[in-house]
Amino acid sequence: MSSQSFDLIVIGAGPGGYVCAFRAAQLGLKVALVEKRATLGGTCLNVGCIPSKALLHSSEQFVFAKSHAAAHGIKLSGVELDLATLLKKKDDVVTKLVGGVAQLAKARKITVITGAAAFTSPTTLSVGDQTITAKNIVIATGSAPVELPFMKFDCETVVSSDHAISFPTVPKKLVVVGGGAIGLELGSVWARLGADVTVVEFLPKIIATYDDDIVRAFTRILQKQGLKIEVGAKVTGYANGILTAERGTEKLSFPADKVLVAVGRRPFTDSLNLAAAGVQLDEKKRVKVDAHLKTNVPGIWALGDVVAGPMLAHKAEEDGVAVAEWIAQKAGHVNWDLIPAIVYTDPEVASIGLGEDAAKAAGLAINVGKFNFAANGRALANDATDGFVKIIADAKTDKILGAQIVGKGAGELISEIVTHMEYGGSAEDLARTVHAHPTMSEAVKEAALAVAKRALHAM
């Protein structure tokens, strides 16, 4: 049994954990990174963001070849799906990326320890037969898919996103429980590849945190693509190839050879033995932290999905950088008010800050500017006229309070708005910033102009 001592141990090598380790190494700390998976990168790189994006991209190419190429004067015949290759392509992307993270960790002289860590004291962890100690320990163990108690994962027909990225054959009928980002992205993938997909959502609308107008537009677009969307439906069970649900008194049933349960993720602290360190959890089983991501135990920090806040990789990364800097006595900073969120369907949906509905509910005086991609030249040329940009600004100061976009590449388009907001920018600032022509981003500028009712290419 070996024993090693570090300045900092990070538990979990997802985007929050490995970034924290990287930043701490940059700042000269002796860092250990503990990961129970064989590869680094966590959920995001291995079974989350990245593989799903690879699938989304490949499946989009398939849809183009099959359904849209002809309209562009490209004659294709014998377009067929080779799922094994498509999945391998996704695996290659993952392998390349997790390998890259491992290389960077090595180059930064970070000690990577494979295994599940468990606290034995506030400063000591056991990983397999090793004991490691450090003055500072960061809990970055992320999250796991939420299981429905009456419909447990069997990894075969009732699955989580972990498995829905690797179905060996295209399901005939796939029911997705949960109309959030994960369910809609993976539902889209399999629908494009030929599955008959039904999304069953408990709330009255899918992607429920977005504004009503965004959701209405997005829902219509998805339905046009063949996704069936059932909202306000409470799933009751799955048996004999039938998923049952209720909408009020109405009984619903959906035949399904695969069920993807994507109703959310829960903070993952299961095997950490937090009791040995005395680390407290909050009422939602998240690790309780203060504004500097410190737990109740001095020297123990937590970040990313395991603490309160949006479960998003980019948020975890910012947490990771800040914690490393705080540990190194530097001025770390995260603006938790400005975390963009994106649904990577086609079109994408992106949001930042306050939505129009939320702003109105809060009684704020706002001006809203909207611009449809249908009036954007590049969108027309790109077959990307679905959707619109919406910018919400303070009526008095014109400060941008938030934005929501449904449209092709919305995830990329939202970035500049985030940047403007980070610097306290007004809609006018955005509108007076030169946007290259012809680009989709001009729709962002026009929406910013529309805040002051002076969009140039719309009435």
Added chain:
Amino acid sequence: MNFEVKIPPMGESISSGILAKWHVKDGDTVKKDQPLFELETDKITSEGTAESAGRISLKVAAGTEVKIGELVATINSEASAGAAAPTASPTAPAAAAKESSSSPAVRRIAEETGINPAAVAGTGKAGRVTKGDMLAAGEKPAAAPAAPAPVAAPKPTVPTGTRQSRKKMSPLRQKIAQRLVAAQHEAAMLTTFNEVDMSAVMALRAKYQDDFVKKNGFKLGFMSFFAKAVVNALKEVPGINAQIDGNEIIENHYYDIGVAVSTEKGLMVPVIRDCDSLGMAGIEKAIGDVAKRARDGKITLADLEGGVFTITNGGTFGSMLSTPIINAPQSAILGLHAINDRPVAVNGQVVIRPMMYLALSYDHRLVDGKEAVTFLVKVKQAIEDPARLLLAI
């Protein structure tokens, strides 16, 4: 080196004003003593001048309410014409580079309003000035005149045709309005009246006017008599030469008398210093001087401050009788009126005399009726029998 251009101290009671107009533009090269801005305060409009030559950088927009001592501009003396050459390299000028660090909306507002973003407290990231900050900076003066207005009268509909027209209230007019209303809210004001027979003063003037003009070069008016009569009465009734400050009473032991002067821009009350030690000619001369300067807009704040009592003459315009409003923080004001021939009873006979009504408005918090009436009677007696002034009785 940078010289700071600040709003000069104007003395007690005046704590702020409106920077009504810039005579220079941001970035202009200014000469020493060049007029830079016009400052409107409660009573006067004055000019600020450059203490040094150089390139000026404006910090507040025209129309902004400014406090005494507030920095309104800086003058970079090294950047004056010619001297600027060594720093201005052929590559990107430093000024432009600095400006472009402001956001586009901030730059637009800066250009349109003259508000210098550098002078605005930023609320954005790392203290950056946002559009909202600039808008707030621009709103400052608008926010100021939030007087304790009574229930707002229903706003009349927008006038049509020629039956009504609107124009903006000048800052000076707004201040006059505020001050007058404030005085009425603050003081327990009431007015006592009397009448005075002007025969004696008129006779004196008629008899000595030529000699007076020959000696002094200006005419002997009525105001010097009243100023002297007021000084005499103040000495007799010192309770009026006092003012309230919080829970204390300030007793003044000097006799600086304000004389209200009507000008195009509004009412001003220049103060004639030490009327007790001035002769009649001295008072007449001083009044002539300040009245002219007030009408020419050249009066300084120093001319308006420190009065202990005010005389206002509505008679100039033919007023028979009025109740003047005291000039806070003073405790009383004497109103003169038109001189009209009226039948009066003198020694049992009805005779025609040139009569004037006098009104003394006073702050009853400090001045009792007995004092006020005694004071006014003293003034009346001195005017009706100017020999009393000579004898100080």
